[in-house]
Amino acid sequence: MSVLNEHFTLSNGVRIDKIGFGTWQIPDGQEAYDAVSYALKNGYRHIDTARAYGNEESVGRAVRDSGIPRDEIFVTTKLPADIKDYDRARASFEESSSLLGIGHVDLYLVHWPSPQPGQDHAEGNQAVWRAMEEFTEAGRIRSIGVSNFSIADLESLNRTARIRPMVNQIRWHAGYTQDELTAYCKANDILVEGYSPLATGKILKHPELEKIAAKYDRSVAQVSLRYLLEKDILPLPKSVTPERISQNTDLDFTLSAEDVAFLDGLEDDRS
Ligand code: A2P
Numbered sequence: 001m002s003v004l005n006e007h008f009t010l011s012n013g014v015r016i017d018k019i020g021f022g023t024w025q026i027p028d029g030q031e032a033y034d035a036v037s038y039a040l041k042n043g044y045r046h047i048d049t050a051r052a053y054g055n056e057e058s059v060g061r062a063v064r065d066s067g068i069p070r071d072e073i074f075v076t077t078k079l080p081a082d083i084k085d086y087d088r089a090r091a092s093f094e095e096s097s098s099l100l101g102i103g104h105v106d107l108y109l110v111h112w113p114s115p116q117p118g119q120d121h122a123e124g125n126q127a128v129w130r131a132m133e134e135f136t137e138a139g140r141i142r143s144i145g146v147s148n149f150s151i152a153d154l155e156s157l158n159r160t161a162r163i164r165p166m167v168n169q170i171r172w173h174a175g176y177t178q179d180e181l182t183a184y185c186k187a188n189d190i191l192v193e194g195y196s197p198l199a200t201g202k203i204l205k206h207p208e209l210e211k212i213a214a215k216y217d218r219s220v221a222q223v224s225l226r227y228l229l230e231k232d233i234l235p236l237p238k239s240v241t242p243e244r245i246s247q248n249t250d251l252d253f254t255l256s257a258e259d260v261a262f263l264d265g266l267e268d269d270r271s
Contacts, residue, residue: 002043002249002252003018003019003229003249003251003252004017004019004043004044004045004249006018008191008232008234010143010166010167010191011164011166011189011190011191012142012143012163012166014106014142014143014166016046016074016106016107016143016191016234017044017045017046017074018229018234019044019046019225019229019234019235019236019237019248019249019251020044020046020047020048020074020076020193020234020235020236021035021036021039021044021046021047021048021236021237021238021245022048022195022236022237022238023035023036023047023048023049023053023055023059023238024048024050024053024195024196024238025053025238026053026055026238026240027054027055028053028054028055028057028058029055029058030058031058031240032055032058032059032062033058033061033062034062034240035239035240035245036058036059036062036063037062037065037066038242038245039245040062040063040066040068040073041066042242042245042246042249043249044245044249045068045072045073045074046073046074046075046076047059047063047073047074047075047076048076048169048193048195048236049075049076049077049078049100050077050078050080050109050111051077051078051079051080051092051095051096051111052078052080052081052111056077056096056099056100057099057100057101059075059100060075060099060100060101060102061101063075063100063102064101064102070102070103073102073106074106074107075100075102075105075106075107076105076106076107076108076109076169077096077100077105077107077108077109078108078109078110078111078147079092079093079096079108079109079110079111079128079132080092080111081111081112081114081115082115083128084114084115084121084124084125084127084128085124085127085128086127086128086130086131089127089128089131089132090131090134090135093105093108093131093132093135093140093141096108097140104139104140104141104142105140105141105142106141106142106143107141107142107143107144107145107166107167108132108135108141108143108144108145109144109145109146109147109167109169110125110128110129110132110145110146110147110149111147111148112147112148113125113146113148113149113150113153122153122156122157125153125156125157126156126157126159126160126161129144129157129160129161130160132144133161133162133163136163143166143167144163144165144166145165145166145167145168145169145190145191146165146167146168146169147168147169147170147195148169148170148171149165149168149170150181151180151181151184154168154184154185154188154190164188164189164190165190166189166190166191167190167191167192167193168181168185168190168191168192168193169192169193169194169195169236170182170192170193170194170195171194171195171196172192172193172194172195172196172197172228172233173194173196173197173198173199173203173224173227173228174199174203174209174224174227174263174264174266175199175203175266175267175268176199176268177231177264182231182233186232191234192232192233192234193233193234193235193236194228194233194234194235194236195236196238197224197225197228197235197236197237198221198224198225198237199224203220203224204220204221204224205220206220206266208262209223209224209263212255212259212262212263215259216253216255218253219247221237221244221247221248222247222248222250222251222253223255223259223263225237225248225251226251226253226254226255227255227260227263229251230254230255230260231260
């Protein structure tokens with residue numbers, strides 16, 4: 001079965017496709033419209049955007065123009081990092097909703113726990129969460145979650161949350177697997193979505209990974225994405241290149257335990 005037909009189930013029972021199309025750094029306009037249109041034509045049914053990416057209008061237009069029934073497509077967007085009060089959270093969601101123009105939002109995330117590292121916005125996060133819960137109860141959002149939240153951020157949010165976060169979208173790739181946070185999320189029924197699953201492209205030239213990829217007759221990108229699936233992490237690869245957009249869903253193979261162990265031990269090479 002193609003990975004495009006597989007899904008995870010969120011803690012509220014909503015199904016989410018196992019692979020999502022990431023749109024970070026895809027400029028608004030023709031480029032985002034074409035990339036999302038191509039992804040949808042090639043079987044993706046899960047698209048990830050954010051208010052901060054500035055491309056919601058093009059993403060929404062591509063979804064609408066695709067002719068695919070709305071309920072077959074899963075769209076995520078995010079509340080900007082600097083919005084930490086109830087009223088502005090409501091207004092920002094309305095703005096995203098209107099730019100997308102696709103009715104409900106499938107998943108809405110708090111993009112960052114704080115706009116700058118080291119600041120404490122625990123109360124602000126609780127306030128914006130309340131707005132997100134209300135939109136969920138009103139049927140405007142199907143599932144809510146967070147992004148880039150640490151264990152401490154999740155715990156302080158849960159002090160007042162009536163609806164528990166269903167997702168934590170974090171940077172996750174071989175060499176950067178955030179083990180403690182990942183284990184915490186799994187233990188608390190929070191799906192981990194991995195952004196930058198190819199380390200924004202930096203992983204692709206790794207000589208050992210090239211050897212592993214050759215064994216499976218696959219690309220390093222495919223091995224890297226498969227690695228996330230082996231770990232039950234939802235990958236969100238980004239590409240504007242048609243062959244790559246297709247290639248990134250052709251993941252019907254499994255990595256040996258030995259290769260997974262090698263990938264587990266990879267050094268953090270983000271610098
Ligand atoms: P491009 O968008 O020019 O096709 P990440 O998903 O980790 O953020 O990585 C995105 C980067 O990896 C982009 O530069 C993208 O390039 C590149 N990329 C995505 N898929 C592939 C692939 N299958 N092979 C090679 N490069 C890829």
